[in-house]
Structure formats: C-alpha cells, structure tokens
Amino acid sequence: MGEDKNTPVLGKKIFFLHPSAFVQNEIVAELAQLEHEVYIARDEDKLAKVLRAYPDSIVFCNVDETLSSQKWEVWVRKIMGEEATRTVSIGVLSNANNDEVRRLYLNTLGVSCGFVSVKAEKNQLIKTLSEILKAAEAKGRRKYLRADTRNEALTTLNLSLDGRFINGDIQDISVVGLSCVFERDPELEKNSVVADVQLKLQSTLVKIAGIVFGSRTDVGGVKVYVIVFAPKTDPSVRAKIRAFIQKHLQAKMDVELGQKTSC
Numbered sequence: 001m002g003e004d005k006n007t008p009v010l011g012k013k014i015f016f017l018h019p020s021a022f023v024q025n026e027i028v029a030e031l032a033q034l035e036h037e038v039y040i041a042r043d044e045d046k047l048a049k050v051l052r053a054y055p056d057s058i059v060f061c062n063v064d065e066t067l068s069s070q071k072w073e074v075w076v077r078k079i080m081g082e083e084a085t086r087t088v089s090i091g092v093l094s095n096a097n098n099d100e101v102r103r104l105y106l107n108t109l110g111v112s113c114g115f116v117s118v119k120a121e122k123n124q125l126i127k128t129l130s131e132i133l134k135a136a137e138a139k140g141r142r143k144y145l146r147a148d149t150r151n152e153a154l155t156t157l158n159l160s161l162d163g164r165f166i167n168g169d170i171q172d173i174s175v176v177g178l179s180c181v182f183e184r185d186p187e188l189e190k191n192s193v194v195a196d197v198q199l200k201l202q203s204t205l206v207k208i209a210g211i212v213f214g215s216r217t218d219v220g221g222v223k224v225y226v227i228v229f230a231p232k233t234d235p236s237v238r239a240k241i242r243a244f245i246q247k248h249l250q251a252k253m254d255v256e257l258g259q260k261t262s263c
Contacts, residue, residue, distance in 0.1 A: 011140035012089075013057040013253075014038045014133065017047055018066040023093065023118065030126050032246035033239060035145055035175075036138060039253045044075050046257050052084040053256075058113060058136055060091045060129075063101070076109055089113050089136055112136070144174040147248040154203075160196040161186055168225075170199070173245065175238050177213065177228040185223050188212045194227060201244040206237050 091113030
C-alpha cells in the first residue's frame with residue numbers, strides 16, 4: 001500500500017449541501033465527534049465557488065431539499081464536469097429510496113460517494129457515512145481536528161499555580177491538547193502537571209487537567225506553551241471541545257460561503 005505517498009496529509013472538507021433538519025442537527029454533530037471536518041452549506045452557487053479552492057472536498061447533496069430534481073442533477077453535473085471541481089467527491093442523501101433517482105446518480109452520473117437513504121436508523125446512517133468517508137480517505141493522515149484561535153478574545157484559559165490563578169490566551173486547540181500564551185511568563189516546567197485548568201471556549205466553560213509538553217519562542221519573542229490533556233479526561237469534556245472546534249471551523253467557512261453562521 002502506498003498510503004504514505006497517496007493519502008492526503010490534512011484530510012478533506014466534507015460539505016452537507018441543503019441538509020434536512022435531522023441531518024444538520026443529528027448527523028453533522030456526530031460526524032464532528034468522530035473527528036471529521038464537516039460543514040453545512042445552504043447556497044449551491046456559493047459552494048461551487050468555494051469548492052474551486054478545495055477541490056479534494058466531499059459533498060453530500062440532500063436531493064429532497066430546496067432544489068428541484070432537475071436543478072440538483074444540473075448542479076452535480078456541473079461540479080463533476082468542470083475542470084476546477086472535477087476532483088470533488090459527491091454523495092447523495094435522500095429520504096426516498098427511488099430506483100430511478102438512485103440509477104441516475106450511481107449509474108448515469110457515477111457519483112463516487114454513494115446514494116444513502118436518510119430513512120435508516122440514526123446509528124446505522126452514521127455507520128454508513130463513516131464507511132464512505134473512510135473509503136474516501138476523508139481524514140487523511142491527521143488524527144485530530146484543530147482550531148486556530150489566535151487573536152480571538154473569547155478563547156482563554158486560566159490555571160492554578162502556587163495558589164494563584166494565571167490567565168492566558170489559547171492559540172490553538174484539539175481534543176488532545178492546546179498551545180497558549182500568557183501576559184507574564186509563568187515559567188512552567190516541561191512535564192509538570194497542571195491539575196486545575198479552566199478553558200473558556202466562547203460560551204463553553206470546561207475544566208481539564210494536563211501536562212506541560214514544552215514551550216517554544218514565536219516571532220516577537222513570545223513564549224508559547226504546549227499543554228497535553230490528561231489521558232483520563234472525561235469523555236463529556238472531549239465532546240464539548242470537539243463541538244467547539246466544529247462550531248469554530250463552521251463560522252470561518254461561513255465567511256467564505258457568504259452565509260450567516262450555521263451555529
């Protein structure tokens with residue numbers, strides 16, 4: 001297997017175009033918890049433009065929603081036919097298990113990510129989509145999604161050190177750790193335990209423990225600390241961090257898509 005050479009390093013963006021309320025509220029959130037980079041898109045023309053910048057993306061089209069069947073077919077043909085977007089992978093979601101529609105997308109158009117019935121039980125639907133995404137190498141070689149939160153006022157942390165609380169700004173965060181800066185260097189030692197850390201992730205507050213992995217000096221002489229979260233971190237805390245990351249990434253993509261934030 002030539003996985004090292006051929007598997008994308010960063011993974012692929014996964015768009016759900018015109019998702020039903022069920023897909024948006026249940027399925028997208030669950031896929032985010034599985035470390036997939038998922039987005040909601042509500043304008044097919046704006047998404048087509050964005051896909052030119054991300055031609056390795058995957059798009060799941062909810063063909064029962066918003067557009068007529070003819071317009072869905074035209075849009076899929078356009079994405080698959082244009083040079084700038086022909087490497088985009090497309091899957092189809094539908095409530096109707098219509099053989100004619102299924103043949104159109106699978107046989108005539110030849111979409112690469114399947115025709116999936118949304119009528120399936122929720123866990124089965126997530127399993128089916130997960131298998132499709134695995135086959136499409138959606139995660140690439142990365143294990144965890146990361147949010148870049150530099151210059152954002154509402155992503156902060158404070159930690160208890162020698163009986164005092166020290167405030168810092170989170171630079172980036174994943175479900176396994178974060179990097180941060182402090183106004184005044186607390187001189188944290190490598191491998192030291194920080195047992196009482198409170199993270200403020202926009203409107204979400206979580207408490208977590210971690211280990212100082214090390215530090216580096218960025219441009220301007222700013223010292224950046226890397227903290228790795230304790231292996232026994234509560235699953236509910238990890239779920240909140242993943243939900244924040246998905247919301248953060250969606251907000252940034254909403255700017256590119258020219259749509260109001262989906263979260």
